[in-house]
Amino acid sequence: MSLKKMQSSSEIPAVLVIESAKFQRRSLCRLIRAAGADRVAEAIGIKDAERVLAKDTASHWLVVADPELIGNDGIPALKALADAFPVVGTLLLSHRRANLLGELRGQAERHGLDFIAVLRKPVSAEEMGTLLLQTRRLQIPGRSADTRMRILGKEELSECLRAGGLRARFQPKVDLDTGCPVGCEAAPFVNHANGVLSFASFSQALKQLNAQRVMTASLLRDAAELVGLLRERSLGAKVAVKLGADMLSEAGDAASLDAYVRTLGIAPSDLAFEVTDGTKAASSFTFDDNLARLKVRG
Incomplete structure (x- = not known):
């Protein structure tokens, strides 16, 4: 090609x-x-x-x-x-x-x-x-173990969120049978005064702030930008974004995600949502219903 x-x-x-x-x-x-x-x-x-x-x-x-x-x-x-x-x-x-x-x-x-x-x-x-x-x-x-293991408190993370410092970088997903890249996955990080910090450094603070939805919105914005670049160059790789189970815990979550993705100018089929273990939905029926609705939307 x-x-x-x-x-x-x-x-x-x-x-x-x-x-x-x-x-x-x-x-x-x-x-x-x-x-x-x-x-x-x-x-x-x-x-x-x-x-x-x-x-x-x-x-x-x-x-x-x-x-x-x-x-x-x-x-x-x-x-x-x-x-x-x-x-x-x-x-x-x-x-x-x-x-x-x-x-x-x-x-x-x-x-x-x-x-x-x-x-x-x-x-x-x-x-x-x-x-x-x-x-x-x-x-x-990072060359320093202190930087890599730095744990953010909720006040520090809140400041990073206000400054737009939570972003996504992308890791290749490779087919183990063929050795070929088949897509990529969004991984969250924050730009901090002490360096670039991975999700493990701020996951607890994120829960304390109940800011999982803010993080998901940031990941989706960056994922949409990458999808646009891929499609401009006729590259068909999908971009995966992980969702915690709590992101599908309320009625209407599937519709909200679908609407937000469309406002970013891409089709839902350009993304792959990967639901991870996390806080269980208050109603398993609500979770299953949202999951089914996302599948219907592509």
């Missing part, structure tokens, strides 16, 4: 392709540019990658590499690279069969490498375009 080059977006990080074979490296760079990246650099190995990252002035980088071509220590080397430079994430590629990609994923997790997906080669322009759009708003992972 051919893609028109995306409009420039400062939110998409620069991309560094690490590949020893010149033909494959140049082909991958062309694919990534066609998929929408404005800045693409290339390196033949880790040492060359360090040189490129040290010289270039880009503030955020996405690294694309096949760790098995780097060597036996490919994953640790990519982790060290990400720790030393402003890398927001790593896209891992592999020639392994789809059912073996989980081994590579597990190795990356054990070494603490922040990766956005593990994909089987060759990667299509559509897959790369979808993944690049999902890297918007990715932040450089």
Whole structure:
């Protein structure tokens, strides 16, 4: 599938392709540019990658590499690279069969490498375009354990909500059988003076403020923006937004969600609502009725 080059977006990080074979490296760079990246650099190995990252002035980088071509220590080397430079994430590629990609994923997790997906080669322009759009708003992972484990109180979270600091970033959803991205999922975070904080840092404060619906509205706004970008480029990936059971606990919740999504300019079928465990609805009948109505609306 051919893609028109995306409009420039400062939110998409620069991309560094690490590949020893010149033909494959140049082909991958062309694919990534066609998929929408404005800045693409290339390196033949880790040492060359360090040189490129040290010289270039880009503030955020996405690294694309096949760790098995780097060597036996490919994953640790990519982790060290990400720790030393402003890398927001790593896209891992592999020639392994789809059912073996989980081994590579597990190795990356054990070494603490922040990766956005593990994909089987060759990667299509559509897959790369979808993944690049999902890297918007990715932040450089915190280097301090204190920042990552920071717990917000309800007063701090309330201030963040008033300032519009609760946003969504998007994580790829990959088919484990094929290794291909099939969509993405909205994950909430807040911009705080101490850094970017994940949902675990403010989940308790969110409950205390009874602000789950405020969070859902924020996630839906950002999801609608991403859907618009995907559809502009003829990419059919769905965007998933998680709903707590309490979001369907009152009569009319399904209609309210449907109406709100439509005000954002997208069709309900562009989204995938994933209902998670949470506060049980006061009436199981009300919950089931809302769920059925959402399904009818697509």
